[in-house]
Amino acid sequence: MSKRAIEVEHLAKRYVIGGVKEIGYKTLRDTLVAPFRAKRAPVAREEIWALHDVSFTAMPGEVIGIIGRNGAGKSTLLKILSRITEPSRGVARLYGRVGSLLEVGTGFHPELTGRENIFLNGAILGMPRAEIARKLDEIVAFAEVEQFLDTPVKRYSSGMYVRLAFAVAAHLETDILVVDEVLAVGDASFQRKCLNKMEDIGQHGRTILFVSHNLASITRLCNRALLIEAGRVARDADAHEVVRHYLHSDLGTTAAREWLEGPGAPGNDIARLRAVRVRSGGEIVQKVDIRRPVDVEMEWEALRPGHVLVPNMHFHNEEGLVVFISSDLDPKWRSRPREVGRYVSTIHVPGNFLSEGTMIVGAAVSTMDPVHVHFYERDAVAFEVVDVLAGDTARGDYGGPIPGAVRPLLPWTNEFTPREVQEGAGRVR
């Protein structure tokens, strides 16, 4: 069947700011009084094109990732496709029932019980009541909240709340599903479960559009990806290729990232991330020779005394596979409350260990007992590991692609027995 599921043609969205007032709304008084006012110089009405010209098509069953920097227009595109806001130009045609998840738990009411919220949220997402009733058990089991089904959700832990909210959404049966960054919530194992559930949905011939900053989940879930830059589709290709292109689109910035002073940086009032840098031989580098050690340093601040804070880094590859996770075991600070101040915590990764390709590093600071993540910047930095084919790496003299999450150069030994001895030994026996 070559019937398309989504056709988007030259979609554009303009926002007008300025004009009468800076804010979106006016007051009746302004409008009524305006004709009686002396004519003022008209305030320039500034137009912002959040989306310039976006076109693409999707076939049933395709899972398409949408990536791009903040402000590139991803969310505007999703809002138009979910019919929350109208485009200023262009057309989008969606064939089939459309579900959109721009948030988990939209409309949840804290006073209502888990069961009641399932029905409420389901109805808001467009599920018929009969369908919700039919899937209730499945949803409850998925969310793992059986015992608390008749408890008001205001008494839920935040984890339970998110699980319940996502469980409803994950059971939405539509031909097209538009998903914004909703997986950024919940614990890791539940995230995994949600990703699997979404993969299931894709395999049932449903089309999924999936916006995420989590490049690993894009490459894992999507066969195709769109890179949105400045309101336009900058690239539309195989997900791996687009992610690779995105990571290299501005060289230098992916190997080092810094956050401005203030609360915009990842973190809370206990620990805050300031910078993450990839270094080899002291220099900030984008490309690392596979034979050379590489250091990834994170600069962060402890803002409150008395907390045991453990920096940790998560290395994953383009496929989204977590290659390894490593926590700071520096005996100077291990199990000791950190003093308020600025820390630079560096992980030293040996040479001849990582595999060729892009490594994406997430940086986090957590307290381990009880577990509390102060921040986790998932795709903080990325760098490229290159094998120069010099013959002294784990590759040896082989020139083709080598699979594997790591590529350590390991010692080998051989024991040799000459043929004659072998035969002689056989005869004796």
Added chain:
Amino acid sequence: MTESVEERPLIEIAPSSGWRALDLAELFQFRELLGVLVWRDVKVRYRQTLLGVIWVVAQPLLTMLIFTVLFNRVAKIQAGGNVPYALFVMAALVPWTFFSTAVSAASNSLIGSAHLISKVYFPRMIVPASSVAGGLVDMAVTLAIVLVMCAWYGTPLSPMLLLLPLVAVVTTFFAFGCGLWLSALNVEYRDIRVVVPFLLQIWMYLTPVAYPASVLPAKFRFLVDLNPMTGLIEAFRGSILSTPVPWGAVAYSVACTAVIVVTGAFYFRRVERQFADVL
């Protein structure tokens, strides 16, 4: 697989301009959501606190007491016929309280549901509609009090009572029409929120709630006659207390309701496309 492709509905998203069709089919399709939102509001109001219920009952009862003292005892206004004044006022306060609560709730409803509107698509009219419909439960509760009062005063009910559901339906639609206008205006002009309570208060005094229209001097009668709520309040009271119903005024109210609902719906449709951007 093949047949499902054929029956897939097509949703076309394109810029629209000017006046738009009402799309009643879509509204019908989303009727379950309307029901769920009403159910949520009612459930939360009646579960949350005993106070919620007490408030629903206390508001018209206290107003009735104040009116009885002020208008009846102090200003010596009589209900006419042999209807007790307290009952006369209460029978009008039930629909009036419903109307005024519904209109003020509806006018703030879009702003109150901004988080829904910016995250999920559904016909936006459902939001003010659910605010209005949510008030019907309160009206049923207060109506029960009026019926208890009728029994207390020994006022007999007549077959006129059959008229009551019809009047309630028209009042609901009239409140919905006003709610459509005010909620949509409120998104664009945020000071509507300040004006509405004041407007409703003046409106009540221009409606024969606390007095029979007959006590007004002839030169002020036009104020009450022009008011679409007059016919509805009189009809509501008449259906319970068998007081005379001014049928002309009722016909005028029905006509006004039709006009305000239709114009309100078109105006709402015209401006609703900006809601998500402005809210």
